[in-house]
């Protein structure tokens with residue numbers, strides 16, 4: 294059997310427990326897992342790429358076969374450059390399916406040798422997203438148990454001084 298190097302791409306703005314759950318699952322079935330943070334000039338992220346990278350790097354320490362990288366441009370090109378053969382994506386609910394299918398098939402059209410593998414996070418995280426975490430936190434709600442404590446701390450620092458409740 295060949296060594297399988299997989300890429301788990303995303304924005305990770307910020308990392309959630311759902312992402313971590315998928316990273317752990319991926320680390321068990323692939324020999325190497327590269328968590329790839331998209332540097333996207335169009336989006337207006339809450340955390341800078343280096344802040345996201347730092348949080349991810351700390352949180353993946355328990356998994357020796359996982360490493361963090363940053364990419365820009367086409368995902369398939371980054372994957373080929375890294376000699377990866379698998380793209381890993383998480384599917385939480387059926388609502389994710391259409392978008393994920395479209396991306397997977399487009400990536401296959403661009404690079405037929407790359408296979409997209411979908412995994413499901415634990416059901417406790419099936420309703421969790423970075424977007425909702427940011428919104429809830431911004432509005433003064435609790436994100437305990439939804440993101441690692443480190444991320445919660447960084448959210449607190451980010452919003453320090455801002456009035457979060459109405």
Ligand code: PNS
Nearest residue numbers: 302303304305331366367368396399400
């Ligand atoms: O966490 P996200 O925002 O759902 O991740 C989306 C991501 C990074 C996987 C997607 O936007 C991506 O692959 N962007 C890189 C540009 C690219 O290759 N686009 C064509 C996709 S078919």
